[in-house]
Amino acid sequence: MIHQDENIIILGIRTTKGSFINFCYIIYDKSSREGILVDPSWEPEKINNALYEHEVIVRHILLTHHHFDHINLSDYYTYTTSARVWISEKEYEFYKPNLNNILLFNNNEEIQFGSCTCVTIVTPGHTAGSSCFKINNHLFCGDTLFPEGCGICTSLGGNPNEMFKSIQLLKKNLNKSVKIFPGHSYGIAPGLELESILKTNIYMQIDDEETFIKFRMRTNQKNFMEFL
Ligand SMILES: [Fe+2]
Numbered sequence: 001m002i003h004q005d006e007n008i009i010i011l012g013i014r015t016t017k018g019s020f021i022n023f024c025y026i027i028y029d030k031s032s033r034e035g036i037l038v039d040p041s042w043e044p045e046k047i048n049n050a051l052y053e054h055e056v057i058v059r060h061i062l063l064t065h066h067h068f069d070h071i072n073l074s075d076y077y078t079y080t081t082s083a084r085v086w087i088s089e090k091e092y093e094f095y096k097p098n099l100n101n102i103l104l105f106n107n108n109e110e111i112q113f114g115s116c117t118c119v120t121i122v123t124p125g126h127t128a129g130s131s132c133f134k135i136n137n138h139l140f141c142g143d144t145l146f147p148e149g150c151g152i153c154t155s156l157g158g159n160p161n162e163m164f165k166s167i168q169l170l171k172k173n174l175n176k177s178v179k180i181f182p183g184h185s186y187g188i189a190p191g192l193e194l195e196s197i198l199k200t201n202i203y204m205q206i207d208d209e210e211t212f213i214k215f216r217m218r219t220n221q222k223n224f225m226e227f228l
Pocket residue numbers: 065067126143
């Protein structure tokens with residue numbers, strides 16, 4: 001899956017291992033070919049083929065959170081490229097993930113590659129320091145937001161109050177034309193505009209914090225992919 005605008009190309013790579021299905025994203029600057037990897041976890045041959053075909057120079061690895069289905073290939077890419085690895089300070093302080101070349105960011109910091117700028121948005125809730133990355137009009141959001149719902153808040157460090165605040169922050173600050181690239185797809189292809197998601201995603205429609213928390217933490221959810 002390829003998306004692009006005037007200065008970047010986005011390659012969405014669907015990677016699997018067993019029952020895990022994760023999207024890894026390669027985003028690169030068209031003119032310098034300097035790029036980043038978001039959440040590399042499975043099938044390095046697939047990711048390597050795309051890097052090779054597009055002649056991408058990997059400068060940074062951006063991790064939305066510490067869950068192993070999002071970070072599994074981070075160390076591997078620190079050996080095969082000279083990339084530095086970024087995770088939020090909140091996430092790092094809470095879980096202390098053991099990763100090479102690690103650098104920490106806080107909310108609203110900038111990470112450069114070529115002539116492009118990635119802005120960090122710390123959105124806790126799924127985990128203590130889950131984060132999103134905004135590049136131009138594209139948001140890479142890990143397990144915080146999916147077209148169909150939002151991430152579960154029951155794993156260690158997860159918090160539905162924080163998730164509510166994070167969803168509200170995204171709603172308030174993002175332009176409706178921003179395209180959403182989550183860490184997993186549950187049927188809808190990555191790249192949908194926020195405007196569409198606002199219409200169909202119930203977690204984006206509940207504006208009362210208590211109602212949101214009750215709904216997010218309900219115990220009759222069949223599995224974490226059943227958002228309704
Ligand atoms: Fe996760």
